[in-house]
Amino acid sequence: MDNEKIVELLNKMRVEELTAIMQYSQHHYLAKGINSPVVSEIFKKLSIVEMKHAYAIAERITALGGTPTMKIDKVDVPEKLEDMIRVNCEVEKGAIEAFKGFIKDVSEDPTTRRMLEDILADEEEHLDELGKLLEN
Numbered sequence: 001m002d003n004e005k006i007v008e009l010l011n012k013m014r015v016e017e018l019t020a021i022m023q024y025s026q027h028h029y030l031a032k033g034i035n036s037p038v039v040s041e042i043f044k045k046l047s048i049v050e051m052k053h054a055y056a057i058a059e060r061i062t063a064l065g066g067t068p069t070m071k072i073d074k075v076d077v078p079e080k081l082e083d084m085i086r087v088n089c090e091v092e093k094g095a096i097e098a099f100k101g102f103i104k105d106v107s108e109d110p111t112t113r114r115m116l117e118d119i120l121a122d123e124e125e126h127l128d129e130l131g132k133l134l135e136n
């Protein structure tokens with residue numbers, strides 16, 4: 001895979017990260033209900049981690065000679081706290097699948113691969129943390 005193709009894929013993942021930042025922060029502000037103080041803080045914490053991912057990806061893009069995108073996808077803001085957690089689980093699942101596929105494709109670029117593996121580990125943690133909230 002050439003650098004141009006890697007940049008294109010990194011920008012695709014950056015769109016997901018930027019969307020996750022916005023979605024988590026919006027959920028942080030709009031969470032209501034009995035468990036909302038705790039969950040709302042988790043949303044805030046996760047939005048900050050997604051921002052670190054967006055930065056890491058952008059830095060790799062510029063190192064490869066590309067331009068980081070500012071595009072974001074549609075943000076989903078359900079009214080109920082439980083539905084917020086569910087849509088975030090879906091975002092994390094989608095990211096995990098996408099990163100796994102991407103990691104296979106960039107095996108010949110160890111720097112990009114290592115970065116993606118670190119981000120993947122975080123996304124798996126996020127899914128686990130959100131999943132536990134739904135068990136209670």
Ligand SMILES: [Fe+2]
Pocket residue numbers: 017020049050053095119123
């Ligand atoms: Fe992320």
Ligand SMILES: [Fe+2]
Pocket residue numbers: 020046050092095122123126
């Ligand atoms: Fe995440």
